[in-house]
Amino acid sequence: MSSDPEKMMSKADKMTKLTLTRWSADWRGATELYEQAANGFRASSKYERAKVALEKASQGQVMQSSPWDAAKHMESAAALAQKLSIWNEVADFYRKASELYVECGRAQPASDALGKAARALEDVKPEDAIQLYTDACEILEEDGRDQMAFDLYRACASVYIKLEKFTDAATFFLRLGVAADKCDATNSQCKAYLSAIIVYLYGHDLKQAEKCYNDCSQIDAFLKSDQNRAASRLLTAYNEGDIEEIKKVACSSTVSNLDHAIIKLARKLPTGDVTAVQMNAGDDLDEDDLT
């Protein structure tokens, strides 16, 4: 058999084309040739051709009802597409691989595939990355593996923060809190709630932060935690306009154990005019004021 990848590709293409002399495609033989051709192209750094060979190998595995191998080939093709910076194909290939993994009944690899796609597209196409992260989280939640989704939630929230969509980021942290609550992961849950409050404060939304704090205080695990104390101190400091106290809380060990993105936001607090809050608090009517 010829070792030239191009010849292998053309031979494999012939094997799959139906003609008068060939009434059925030999997918098995063709898939083997496609795989060998892909290895050959990769060895000679012809990544474009290797990508095409892997795509066809994946299709061959699908025709042989072997979705696991097909998914593996698709992932390899997607990795090559990433190397070549063909971003549309990266997303498409990883999605296809994810669907094939779901067909195999394997939720974790399916979610991992989408996670890899999202990570690849974070910088170039953040909106698509967010969608991919969300889909990855949903796959794991449907399979009852909420605990494995924590990292995906955090990554998605950090993308939102980069895009300065603070409300969405806080919402994702609250979703993380819900997932953590299902798994009794109280530490992650409390950290998620504190992160959400800090994100609201960074976005100049003190009211939302207070509402969030009031809602989270209904949860026993959060009520007894260090994160609750830190949040309470932070909000009190905001209401009193005590900038020193805000900075102190932001540098405390409780905040320093959160995600890096949140620590960066916390260190920059207070944003905006804290004294305005203090003045608004002073506008409350005096009891002795009879006007």
Add this chain to the structure above:
Amino acid sequence: MTVINIIFRVEEICKKYDKYDVDKQRELGASGDDAFSRLFNSIDTDIESVVHKAELASTETNRAAAVALNAEVRRTKARLAEDVVKLQKLAVKKVKGLTKEEREARCDLVIALADRIQVIPDGHERQANNEWGGASAPNKNIKFDISEGLDALKNLARDMNEELDKQVPLMDEMETKVDGATSDLKNTNVRLKQQLVKMRSSRNFCIDIILLCVCSELKLVTASTDILIAIVKPMVTS
């Protein structure tokens, strides 16, 4: 100068030069000439002076001076404790003219002296009270560092706990799958062996191979003899 002044001055001079009065010293100690007595007396006078210093330190208002006095008292106490050890050795030594009872009395004197030295106040208990009364800055910093370190440890421990909780079901799943794979492999091996035995036992297999080799060699030999005969025959007939 009046007579009374002269009397006082003479008394002061006598007190100053008392130690040179041999008769008086003999009266004070039973045998004032030996080393034990000399050392005993010097330790006794030192103890008096240390007690006096300790009293001064307790009444001193200036904290720095009080600290210096207390340090001096502690240093002297340590030196006296070493001297008491020497005195103890001298007390048990046999001396000419000394009875057994007197030797035992000397040992008791040494023990009493050691107790007197221990009892001298050197400001430790007061220092201990002051430490807790007004916490000094280095202690505060140390406590702050310890609390920060403990916070970090607590957070690490909680995160590790969560991570372990996450990994435990994965490990269980992996164990189940590996157990399944192991049992499949065992079954496959058993079936393979049965198949091989059914096809051919190992002894028969070896015999088959040997016979095949022998047959192939025989064929070669017959073929070569045929060729030889074919070559030789024309030569013979001619």
